[in-house]
Amino acid sequence: MSLRHALLGLLSAGPASGYDLLKTFEISLANVWPATQSQLYSELTRLDREGLIEVAAEGPRGRKEYRITGEGLAELRHWLVEEPPTQSRRSDMLLRVFFLDTVTPDQAHGYLERLAVQARKEHAALRGVREQIIGQGEDALRLYGDLALEWGLRLTAAQRDWAEWAAARIAALPHQSTVPTETLTETLTAPAEAIEPAAAE
Amino acid sequence: MSLRHALLGLLSAGPASGYDLLKTFEISLANVWPATQSQLYSELTRLDREGLIEVAAEGPRGRKEYRITGEGLAELRHWLVEEPPTQSRRSDMLLRVFFLDTVTPDQAHGYLERLAVQARKEHAALRGVREQIIGQGEDALRLYGDLALEWGLRLTAAQRDWAEWAAARIAALPHQSTVPTETLTETLTAPAEAIEPAAAE
DNA sequence: AGCGTCATGTAAACTGTTACATGATTAG
DNA sequence: CTAATCATGTAACAGTTTACATGACGCT
Missing domain, CATH: 1.10.10.10 (Winged helix-like DNA-binding domain superfamily/Winged helix DNA-binding domain)
Incomplete structure (x- = not known):
């Protein structure tokens, strides 16, 4: 609690x-x-x-x-x-990644792209916050707030980079051509197709 | 849900x-x-x-x-x-950072050091997992599992680096000398002392 | 006088954790 | 035969969310 x-x-x-x-x-x-x-x-x-x-x-x-x-x-x-920090690592975002093989590669790619966009937005917002508080009273209370802000910046940057990397990996899959998204709806009810592994980075 | x-x-x-x-x-x-x-x-x-x-x-x-x-x-x-990912960002670990000014700089430093140690452990554990599954059946189900694993590696690395950076920043504070930890208990009930800001990175 | 904000509280529903409880099957 | 594992369920409690409810004060 x-x-x-x-x-x-x-x-x-x-x-x-x-x-x-x-x-x-x-x-x-x-x-x-x-x-x-x-x-x-x-x-x-x-x-x-x-x-x-x-x-x-x-x-x-x-x-x-x-x-x-x-x-x-x-x-x-x-x-x-004294009390050991218990990081509650429940992640909606990551849970979905595990099951991305139940949708088409295009949809999986779209999901990761959206994650990247969101991370970019959050990162930019935090940058904005940092600009605002720069030059303000630099007291003890601010020091630790800065540490937290820095964590936010690093976390969103990591999320952005990872999502971009992951999306690129899926885009590099074979049979991943220029299929119009309209035709994908009918594949929704079909079982997820097998996917060839991509080469390691 | x-x-x-x-x-x-x-x-x-x-x-x-x-x-x-x-x-x-x-x-x-x-x-x-x-x-x-x-x-x-x-x-x-x-x-x-x-x-x-x-x-x-x-x-x-x-x-x-x-x-x-x-x-x-x-x-x-x-x-x-379809459903937008709602990242539940409740973070015990980060919440504490905000209030680190209520304890001594030494204690704050200790907290961040412990975070770094923990992140290092988790990172190493994930590396172990990766070693184990390398060369195993490379099917569709594995691809997305790999993406999740990679996120874990990046997240723990970021946490480790940030915690080390933050700990160093506190260690660089003025009046932060070699005070034995035993004498700190009596300062627990005194109000938190003001802390001079550290120079930007 | 009326609108917006300040200000607090309660009730119900849902989600999550801990503990209790029970019994069947299999391996040694 | 007996211990470990398989296997499911319930009860009580703690934490979270959403909705409802009420009223005082201050400004125009």
Whole structure:
């Protein structure tokens, strides 16, 4: 359960309300640990009940500003340095690759091309983010944000390169000529045809 | 819900029982889409009820061998080529990076070093897998498995390189001397200290 | 006065994990 | 005969998503 640690982490930078935290999730944490409003509010209630955070102040429309407690900070640090990182490696994208032999090579090629395009877009978006924050306040909080951003850039670049490489490999297959896509629909219900192996890179 | 598509994909290669599929999940699909026995059996029952798979034969100890139906194959192909890939990018590992400023630079450095070690191990393991399957039957099913393996190799390499780069950046910080780790425990309850930015790469 | 945003909460459905439970068959 | 493996299922719980519901405040 890392949602609680995400919340503790955000609150370690200063007090905030559920609404504030929700915005932060939508903007900066969306790509790392998405969370919904519903989930967020109930987790905050639980954290408060368990003493890891507390209500610092109450505002206008029932607004409750939470603050992290000493116990909460200790838990956050424990999670950071003690608990082994469990990368949940569930990948929709890669799962499909395993079964690409059930569709035509053209369709498989199309899938990989789309992955490459998507990776290029994401990479460009991250570059945009980097341009925006360049020259801004260079404090401790930014250093680690930069590391995360760099990871995003490297990951999307790797994904792009791999998808292009993989698409090219499929395009290099024999019997992969200029078949118009219209005629492929009727082959959909036929069993996947055997594919000759491509030469190693 | 991609578990059902994983099952359909495996069954597209030939009939199998829940037990067989479970083994396949543990061996070859564990790193892509982990699933538990419990989850698997109930999903098979559901797929059967919905007509996407059917019982082909019954074996010795209540064994039920499932076979994919035409409807199931259609659903698999639809998922592969029509539905946009939703990469669930929830990353425990990256989430921690954002909050690394709440612990000492030494501890942050240690975290990144451990990530690098882990990535190196995983990369080596995948290399081992590649050695094992080299020279084996080179059929259509293998081609796409190779693409997936290559992605694993590239991903773990990228993770290793990034973690090393990030660790080096933290090690290059000022005031980052040879502090014995024993003395760090008392700084755990103190507020995280401000960190000077490192020069760009 | 009314619209947009701020602000929080609950309920239901679904997905995933852990643990419990049971029994048949085969190999040694 | 007995231990390992084959083989399936259920129950309880934890985490996530979607939808519903409500109301206060601030600006024009």
